[in-house]
Amino acid sequence: MSQEAAAGLCLTIDLNALVGNWRRLKDLVAPAECAGVVKADAYGTGIAMTGPALFAAGCRTFFVAVPEEGAALRAALANHDPAGSAAIYVLAGFFADAAELYREARLSPVLGHFGELQSWRKWPGRDKAALHVDTGMNRLGLTLADTEALAEAGGPGPGIDLMISHLACADEPEKPLNERQRERFAHAKALLGLPRASLANSAGIHMGRAYRHELCRPGIALYGGASHPEAISDPVVTAEARILQVRTGHPGETVGYGALETLRRTTRIAILSAGYADGYLRAAGSSDMASGALVSIGGHLAPLLGRISMDLISVDVTDIPEGLALPGKTAELFGPNVDIDAVARHAGTISYELLTNLSRRAHRRYIGGVESGGPS
Structure with a gap:
């Protein structure tokens, strides 16, 4: 069994994108x-x-x-x-x-x-x-x-x-x-x-x-984080959380600790295996007063529901095709489809904090780079 198969949160780190970002800056600042x-x-x-x-x-x-x-x-x-x-x-x-x-x-x-x-x-x-x-x-x-x-x-x-x-x-x-x-x-x-x-x-x-x-x-x-209005930077880290369960909630019911978000329609709720213990900041959650960050499932964006827990995140997948949001599949927390800086803004912070808070509990896999015969 692979470590990835046993992890709730997987981080894919694209060393080719990292090197590409450095080379772009190298060319810009020369000599x-x-x-x-x-x-x-x-x-x-x-x-x-x-x-x-x-x-x-x-x-x-x-x-x-x-x-x-x-x-x-x-x-x-x-x-x-x-x-x-x-x-x-x-x-x-x-x-x-x-x-x-x-x-x-x-x-x-x-x-x-x-x-x-x-x-x-x-x-x-x-x-x-x-x-x-x-x-x-x-x-x-x-x-x-x-x-x-x-x-x-x-x-x-x-x-x-x-x-x-x-x-x-x-x-x-x-x-x-x-x-x-x-x-x-x-x-x-x-x-x-x-x-x-x-x-x-x-x-x-x-x-x-x-x-x-x-x-x-x-x-x-x-x-891959934003630094300046004119900066161009390719995403390096993609964070994906396993879907543990998909359940149905009803109008008037609430989601998560503190009962901060009330459902306004019959809602399919996906429960993700990640939380603030993994470095996904609690402040990025949603409430009746303010919407939270988005995730991507099968290329479709979906909003968070309620507070982020230590190990779990709730997501509204009502508008996502049922075949995409199933237990065992994954949701992108940030990466090519979800801008890490947008997630950070929902949490009232910057992408620096989000990246450096990523837990060692998350499984890391690397693509590209020296070890795989990528850029040299």
Whole structure:
């Protein structure tokens, strides 16, 4: 018996689509380099498979959140990059108490404050690092005053070959903070004189050449999520839930916890084997006051009914041919027929959260990519 046959929720991860998205961005940003952001287990898609697929396509620079992720990526790349040529930057910086892991996995920290910079300089095992400058987000990074002081003190020193910052509002291109951040970043770049700089994330890539510099860092755009009004990205993840039962409800009856949705007609209700324990967000459900997300069954869209439970989702399949909505068949929660960003909007969130919340309980199967003789 296959693992897929025993699973309630199956995720199909299309590595060809992932690589296609990266190649499209690579061509768009040239002559700048196009990196790959693979933090949070490659946005829930599985770093052990997506990392090698991106490397085989030509990606040579990666970004992770923490050193543990970086070590996992280096291990995943071992058979494809035995020389360890890929650059892996750790966005959370330098964890001094995990210094040996940086050395073993050849990880480059992104340094964000003076204390961290000094700690890294004192470490005898240091190699390469990047410098993070905060241009208006107030998260990680040196302030512009810190950057000016660093420049006056002679610069960041040997081994630091990249400066980065992060755009706060690139998905809303009309916001004036975008231009202010671009100007501040250009000022910091001129002060420090580092050979490479990286400002543009998925959305920032579409802000124009002035935002791209020498290296771009797409994340969600690689995985099929929307990032900018002009962005094009093919779906990478298709989530399909098994239909467990189809039952009939009658007018005046309610569906699910809290009795939030009242039936207005005789209704065929399909019960799906997935829920918020699988990462399908509870807020995407439906009520008498607000409609919820849609699913697709046999190419036909159907609305959710009531609250999403831990392990179950109810769907109105009254208008779907009976032969399509049967126990043992599946419903697409998101994928080529149901836009993941539309589902996220119903849940009051973004596709980033939906992807990275996907449970390990879901069975993952991969199509395309290196292992199946796909793009290389």
